Amino acid sequence: xxxxxxxxxxxxxxxxxxxIVADLPVPLPxxxxxxxxxxVGPADLAPLFPMALILQEVSTxxxxxxxxxxxxxxxxxxxxxxxxxxxxxxxxxxxxxxxYKYEGVSPAGSHKPNTAVAQAYYNKxxxxxxxxxxxxxxxxxxxxxxxxxxxxxxxxxxMVKVSFNHKPYRRALMETYGARVVASxxxxxxxxxxxxxxxPDSTGSLGIAISEAVxxxxxxxxxxxxxxxxxxxxxxxxxxIGQEAMVQLEQAGDYPDIxxxxxxxxxxxxxxxxxxxxxxxxGERDVRVVAVEPAACPSMTRxxxxxxxxxxxxxxxxxxxxxxxxxxxxxGFHAGGLRYHGMAPLVSHLLELxxxxxxxxxxxETFAAGIQFARAExxxxxxxxxxxxxxxxxxxxRCKEEGVSKTILFNLCGHGHFDxxxxxxxxxxxxxxxxxxxxxxxxxxxxxxxxx
Amino acid sequence: xxxxxxxxxxxxxxxxxxxIVADLPVPLPxxxxxxxxxxVGPADLAPLFPMALILQEVSTxxxxxxxxxxxxxxxxxxxxxxxxxxxxxxxxxxxxxxxYKYEGVSPAGSHKPNTAVAQAYYNKxxxxxxxxxxxxxxxxxxxxxxxxxxxxxxxxxxMVKVSFNHKPYRRALMETYGARVVASxxxxxxxxxxxxxxxPDSTGSLGIAISEAVxxxxxxxxxxxxxxxxxxxxxxxxxxIGQEAMVQLEQAGDYPDIxxxxxxxxxxxxxxxxxxxxxxxxGERDVRVVAVEPAACPSMTRxxxxxxxxxxxxxxxxxxxxxxxxxxxxxGFHAGGLRYHGMAPLVSHLLELxxxxxxxxxxxETFAAGIQFARAExxxxxxxxxxxxxxxxxxxxRCKEEGVSKTILFNLCGHGHFDxxxxxxxxxxxxxxxxxxxxxxxxxxxxxxxxx
Numbered sequence: 001x002x003x004x005x006x007x008x009x010x011x012x013x014x015x016x017x018x019x020i021v022a023d024l025p026v027p028l029p030x031x032x033x034x035x036x037x038x039x040v041g042p043a044d045l046a047p048l049f050p051m052a053l054i055l056q057e058v059s060t061x062x063x064x065x066x067x068x069x070x071x072x073x074x075x076x077x078x079x080x081x082x083x084x085x086x087x088x089x090x091x092x093x094x095x096x097x098x099x100y101k102y103e104g105v106s107p108a109g110s111h112k113p114n115t116a117v118a119q120a121y122y123n124k125x126x127x128x129x130x131x132x133x134x135x136x137x138x139x140x141x142x143x144x145x146x147x148x149x150x151x152x153x154x155x156x157x158x159m160v161k162v163s164f165n166h167k168p169y170r171r172a173l174m175e176t177y178g179a180r181v182v183a184s185x186x187x188x189x190x191x192x193x194x195x196x197x198x199x200p201d202s203t204g205s206l207g208i209a210i211s212e213a214v215x216x217x218x219x220x221x222x223x224x225x226x227x228x229x230x231x232x233x234x235x236x237x238x239x240x241i242g243q244e245a246m247v248q249l250e251q252a253g254d255y256p257d258i259x260x261x262x263x264x265x266x267x268x269x270x271x272x273x274x275x276x277x278x279x280x281x282x283g284e285r286d287v288r289v290v291a292v293e294p295a296a297c298p299s300m301t302r303x304x305x306x307x308x309x310x311x312x313x314x315x316x317x318x319x320x321x322x323x324x325x326x327x328x329x330x331x332g333f334h335a336g337g338l339r340y341h342g343m344a345p346l347v348s349h350l351l352e353l354x355x356x357x358x359x360x361x362x363x364x365e366t367f368a369a370g371i372q373f374a375r376a377e378x379x380x381x382x383x384x385x386x387x388x389x390x391x392x393x394x395x396x397x398r399c400k401e402e403g404v405s406k407t408i409l410f411n412l413c414g415h416g417h418f419d420x421x422x423x424x425x426x427x428x429x430x431x432x433x434x435x436x437x438x439x440x441x442x443x444x445x446x447x448x449x450x451x452x
Numbered sequence: 453x454x455x456x457x458x459x460x461x462x463x464x465x466x467x468x469x470x471x472i473v474a475d476l477p478v479p480l481p482x483x484x485x486x487x488x489x490x491x492v493g494p495a496d497l498a499p500l501f502p503m504a505l506i507l508q509e510v511s512t513x514x515x516x517x518x519x520x521x522x523x524x525x526x527x528x529x530x531x532x533x534x535x536x537x538x539x540x541x542x543x544x545x546x547x548x549x550x551x552y553k554y555e556g557v558s559p560a561g562s563h564k565p566n567t568a569v570a571q572a573y574y575n576k577x578x579x580x581x582x583x584x585x586x587x588x589x590x591x592x593x594x595x596x597x598x599x600x601x602x603x604x605x606x607x608x609x610x611m612v613k614v615s616f617n618h619k620p621y622r623r624a625l626m627e628t629y630g631a632r633v634v635a636s637x638x639x640x641x642x643x644x645x646x647x648x649x650x651x652p653d654s655t656g657s658l659g660i661a662i663s664e665a666v667x668x669x670x671x672x673x674x675x676x677x678x679x680x681x682x683x684x685x686x687x688x689x690x691x692x693i694g695q696e697a698m699v700q701l702e703q704a705g706d707y708p709d710i711x712x713x714x715x716x717x718x719x720x721x722x723x724x725x726x727x728x729x730x731x732x733x734x735g736e737r738d739v740r741v742v743a744v745e746p747a748a749c750p751s752m753t754r755x756x757x758x759x760x761x762x763x764x765x766x767x768x769x770x771x772x773x774x775x776x777x778x779x780x781x782x783x784g785f786h787a788g789g790l791r792y793h794g795m796a797p798l799v800s801h802l803l804e805l806x807x808x809x810x811x812x813x814x815x816x817e818t819f820a821a822g823i824q825f826a827r828a829e830x831x832x833x834x835x836x837x838x839x840x841x842x843x844x845x846x847x848x849x850r851c852k853e854e855g856v857s858k859t860i861l862f863n864l865c866g867h868g869h870f871d872x873x874x875x876x877x878x879x880x881x882x883x884x885x886x887x888x889x890x891x892x893x894x895x896x897x898x899x900x901x902x903x904x
Contacts, residue, residue, distance in 0.1 A: 003527040005462070075455040076535070076830065083528070087602070105557060107830035109869070149827040150539070169621070169872035176826050176875050374628050375601040378528060378559035417561070417869035420621035423628050 004084035006248035013079050015066060018239040020274045020346060021232065022062035023281045028232075028349055029320035034309060037451055040317050047218045048225045050126040053119065056233035064236065066118075073117045073150060077106045078240065082248035088376040089396070096399035097254065098392060100412045101245045101272060102379065108173075110382065110414030111268045112143035112228055115237035119226050120147035129222040130154040134184065134209030136163055136264075137336030137384065138170030139414055140228030145179035155179035158186065158212045162203035163336050169418045184209040191215050191313040205329045206340050207312035214315045229265025230310060230319075230344045238271025241411060246275055249409070256287055256409035258395050262387035263291045263300070263358075264337045266344030272411035274346075277355055289356040291347065292391040294366075296434040297330040299323055299343045300351055300358035302441050307451040308342055318451060321348040322358075325444040331434045333363050334422035335383040341444075359391060362433040366390045367426040370416070382414040383422050456536035458700035465531050467518060470691040472726045472798060473684065474514035475733045480684075480801055481772035486761060489903055492769050499670045500677045502578040505571065508685035516688065518570075525569050525602060529558045530692065534700035540828040541848070548851035549706065550844060552864045553697045553724060554831065560625075562834065562866030563720045564595030564680055567689035571678050572599035581674040582606040586636065586661030588615055588716075589788030589836065590622030591866055592680030597631035607631040610638065610664045614655035615788050621870045636661040643667050643765045657781045658792050659764030666767045681717025682762060682773075682796045690723025693863060698727055701861070708739055708861035710847050714839035715743045715752070715810075716789045718796030724863035726798075729807055741808040743799065744843040746818075748886040749782040751775055751795045752803055752810035754893050759903040760794055770903060773800040774810075777896040783886045785815050786874035787835040793896075811843060814885040818842045819878040822868070834866040835874050 021028065030039045042054045049057070056064060066074075085098040103111035123131060131153055135141025141157040148155035157179050164171060164183040171181050184204045185192040191211035195202050202208070210227075217225035227234060249255055259276055261269030269291050279285050293300055300322045308323040310316035323342040324330075330339040343351075350356045370386035372393070373379070381389055392410040399406050416423065425431050436444075473480065482491045494506045501509070508516060518526075537550040555563035575583060583605055587593030593609040600607035609631050616623060616635035623633050636656045637644040643663035647654050654660070662679075669677035679686060701707055711728055713721030721743050731737045745752055752774045760775040762768035775794040776782075782791040795803075802808045822838035824845070825831070833841055844862040851858050868875065877883050888896075 002524045005527055007459075007462075010457070010459075072454045075457055107832075146830050150830065168876060169869070172872040172876045172879070173832065173869075175879055176823055176832060176872075178827055371628055375630055378598050378602065380559075380625065380628060415869075417621070417625075417867075418872075420624040420628075420870075424620060424624045427624070427627060 002086060004086055006082040006251050008079035008244060008247060010075055012247055013071065013074065014240045014243040016063035017066060017236045018243060018275050018278060019059055019062055019064055019236055020278050021060050023278045025281060026353060028345060032307060032318040032451065034314055034317055037318065048214065050122045050128060050224060052122040052125065053233050056236055057231060067121060070118050070121050074240070079244045080105050082245055084252070085377055088373060091372065091376045092393060092396050092400065094396040094400040095403065095405040096396040097405065097407045098396055099249065099407070099409045101241055102412045103241060104379065104412065104415035108139070108143040108146045109417060110139040110143065111238060111241060111271055112140050113146060114240055114271065115228065115234045115267065116143040116147035117150070118237045120151040120153055123224050124151040124153060128153065128224045130156065130220070131226045132156045132213045132217045132223055133226045133228065134158045134206060134213045136160045136206045136339055138163060138167050138174065138418065139337050139382070141179070141181070142170060142173045142177065143228070144226055145174040145177035148179060149177045156216065157181045158184040158209040160184055160204040160206060160209050160336070162332060166421060167418060173418065184212050186212060189215045205312060207326055210311035211313035211315055214311060229267040230342065232346055234267050235270035235274065235344055235346055238267050239274050241271035242273060242275035245272060245409060254407050255285060257406040258408045259287055259289045260388050260391045260395065260408065260410040261291060262338065262384055262413065263293045263343060263347065264384060265340050266347035268411050268413035270344065270347060272409070277350060281355065290391060291356055291358045292387045293358065293360045294333060294335055294338050294387060295360045295362045296333040297339050298360045299341065301360045304445050304448065305348060305352060306448050308448055310342065318449065319345045321345045322351065324441065325447045327447045328444040333434055334431065335387065337384040338387065361387055361390045363431055364433050367423065367431065369393050379412065380416045381412055382416040383419050385413045388412065454538060456538055458534040458703050460531035460696060460699060462527050464699055465523065465526065466692045466695040468515035469518060469688045470695060470727050470730060471511055471514055471516055471688055472730050473512050475730045477733060478805060480797055484759060484770040484903065486766055486769055489770065500666065502574045502580060502676060504574040504577065505685050508688055509683060519573060522570050522573050526692070531696045532557050534697055536704070537829055540825060543824065543828045544845060544848050544852065546848040546852040547855065547857040548848040549857065549859045550848055551701065551859070551861045553693055554864045555693060556831065556864065556867035560591070560595040560598045561869060562591040562595065563690060563693060563723055564592050565598060566692055566723065567680065567686045567719065568595035568599035569602070570689045572603045572605055575676050576603040576605060580605065580676045582608065582672070583676060583678045584608045584665045584669045585678045585680065586610045586658060586665045588612045588658045588791055590615060590619050590626065590870065591789050591834070593631070593633065594622060594625045594629065595680070596678055597626040597629035600631060601629045608668065609633045610636040610661040612636055612656040612658060612661050612788070614784060618873065619870060625870065636664050638664060641667045657764060659778055662763035663765035663767055666763060681719040682794065684798055686719050687722035687726065687796055687798055690719050691726050693723035694725060694727035697724060697861060706859050707737060709858040710860045711739055711741045712840050712843045712847065712860065712862040713743060714790065714836055714865065715745045715795065715799065716836060717792050718799035720863050720865035722796065722799060724861070729802060733807065742843060743808055743810045744839045745810065745812045746785060746787055746790050746839060747812045747814045748785040749791050750812045751793065753812045756897050756900065757800060757804060758900050760900055762794065770901065771797045773797045774803065776893065777899045779899045780896040785886055786883065787839065789836040790839065813839055813842045815883055816885050819875065819883065821845050831864065832868045833864055834868040835871050837865050840864065
């Protein structure tokens with residue numbers, strides 16, 4: 001069975017990030033200050049981010065130029081390959097055509113360096129010496145550690161304690177790049193100490209780790225905060241993925257009928273899908289877009305579209321998004337990168353506008369899909385990416401049932417080399433599916449802040 | 453600092469493997485039967501390998517065509533990138549130019565699939581249903597498991613027990629691809645049971661695992677043995693690396709003054725170096741070639757050039773090679789892929805002919821080099837590859853001392869994603885250097901078989 005790979009020359013790598021805000025038929029809801037609950041301005045965000053990123057966060061320009069130095073670093077692994085999954089199609093005996101964009105070729109093994117490098121660059125430009133962030137699965141932390149090493153920036157990572165303990169390989173990778181990694185909740189911050197006082201055995205959450213990182217970031221003038229998903233500028237940086245895929249599919253003489261991406265905070269989904277959704281909103285070409293989230297952290301499929309904090313302690317601005325409530329701590333399923341209580345405001349907005357669909361899948365189904373994919377295509381996906389694999393397989397099987405040949409595109413956002421424990425647990429039969437009761441979801445949502 | 457990457461189009465991927473035997477000024481010593489100690493013929497090897505591979509093993513043709521189906525699978529990750537290590541050069545402040553070929557982009561993460569895919573293909577062609585092999589670090593085992601999944605072949609891997617216990621992630625990768633992995637020495641074979649009877653706590657060695665795999669392979673007619681290094685046909689399959697590098701350097705307008713490769717059994721070294729050594733032996737272009745081995749397993753720098761078995765039990769043919777003796781069990785240093793008592797006969801022969809040099813490095817130096825490389829270039833090398841990194845850095849620093857700008861090429865044969873424990877141990881200060889006394893080496897060599 002022939003390998004079908006679409007590469008681009010370096011000259012064909014995008015020169016601009018695509019800003020979907022320019023094509024929205026309805027503008028995004030305003031971001032509110034966590035204290036005053038009034039709209040925030042750029043100055044309010046200055047303690048957290050460099051001004052260049054704040055301006056990107058609020059930009060309405062359709063394209064934003066990628067700085068030469070960032071493009072030069074992208075070139076180490078970009079353009080990333082687009083594959084036709086011929087061996088998987090054969091295994092599924094489907095008439096569908098399945099394409100996947102593979103972002104695991106980056107040094108840190110996922111799509112996250114697309115934004116980590118850009119963020120490190122702009123911080124360096126504005127004289128920042130130290131970046132503070134949080135990480136769950138570790139994909140983001142290791143990407144920022146990688147980018148920090150390239151730009152000679154100190155990197156401090158608050159890592160959700162359960163991952164800190166169960167993913168020593170990820171931690172070692174960050175430390176190899178020179179970052180300092182602290183288990184969260186920690187004794188190093190007031191928010192960490194407050195959690196530990198109440199729950200000494202807390203294994204942490206992304207929301208708590210964000211509180212710690214934000215708290216530390218605002219304390220020192222040479223330090224800024226960096227976020228790996230959710231925000232507009234982060235999603236913006238990921239659009240190189242979809243832009244490249246569009247050119248590669250053109251080479252293949254194809255265009256997707258269905259695009260699938262997994263969603264935690266929304267950045268890899270945005271990366272693959274936004275350029276195509278933009279074309280749809282501009283009336284150029286239709287496409288069905290499916291966001292896949294875990295059944296055990298169903299912000300879009302079971303949460304509420306409401307103003308909420310990005311962190312547990314309520315230190316971040318309030319954004320309107322699909323959320324399970326900022327105090328929600330997802331159960332311990334294995335796709336750590338998808339365990340976030342909220343969803344990117346842009347992705348949430350597109351769901352409200354009917355431009356995308358959302359679905360959720362159970363954990364066991366995702367691992368079965370990942371193993372089938374690995375045996376057919378040779379690449380071992382990250383547990384997060386397995387959600388996209390599972391949904392793409394479901395779409396391909398539906399094509400088989402219906403006897404139609406559709407073109408499916410999904411983003412294989414990272415490899416699972418640092419997540420083998422999850423595969424071992426799955427193969428040993430110790431993993432379980434998980435579903436919250438309606439009461440549990442309602443209870444989590446009861447903690448939403450009242451706004452306006 | 454600009455990324456400098458040299459890619460090739462798929463059309464520029466080699467169509468032939470390069471067989472260095474055709475250019476040897478002195479032929480290789482004969483291979484001997486382990487029982488009769490008389491020269492072996494192709495028929496003697498038939499219980500172990502398919503005839504196509506046996507014919508490659510003894511071929512004197514300069515080029516051997518790569519089957520279309522193998523090339524098609526290669527295309528998933530080949531041609532691999534060649535990088536100029538600009539950021540490392542800057543960190544070292546050296547006038548040298550450092551290039552590295554990166555083989556970690558393969559699905560299994562190393563150069564090993566170059567031969568695993570070819571071997572699986574030829575076995576499948578000849579009706580084989582099951583492949584048996586051994587693995588130390590797990591790079592080879594996971595590559596054969598990957599190739600087996602593609603060709604629907606059953607794969608059984610005897611994994612050196614110390615790695616089986618300390619590298620659960622590697623084992624999980626092989627199992628994800630569908631292979632069965634057994635800790636060696638095992639109770640499943642006579643050779644395993646013999647070792648366990650004498651040493652119940654044996655943590656195994658590559659030599660023991662080879663004995664087990666060979667024993668199982670010859671028992672069933674639908675089963676063959678597969679080896680990941682040492683043999684001529686295995687080294688042959690790796691020559692795509694050096695052939696690609698030659699074209700990529702031509703694009704760069706450069707030619708190496710020095711080539712560096714790390715050596716365990718010799719296959720990645722052969723892959724990068726043989727095409728260049730061939731050009732040297734044909735009088736076309738000179739180059740200095742350095743093989744780097746661990747100080748804790750110094751077959752070329754401290755062993756003897758003599759006939760020896762490939763395995764501990766003495767079941768394999770006798771080959772003339774640099775060896776520490778087939779009963780030698782290397783100390784537990786971290787580069788499991790370099791812990792073999794012997795060296796490929798072809799590499800040994802070239803060392804005897806003065807076509808290459810051999811050197812060794814201590815473990816701590818290799819990890820320091822690997823971390824420096826990761827922080828500069830972003831890619832985290834496997835512990836095996838760190839030996840090449842360390843030697844390349846040493847050459848670059850010598851250039852700095854001497855004030856000369858030489859061109860250094862090395863093979864970064866794999867990534868270290870499954871070897872993070874080694875990095876953690878290094879950073880925690882628990883790793884040690886190791887050197888055998890002359891008495892210990894002499895004692896190991898006393899076990900060499902007497903031949904002719």
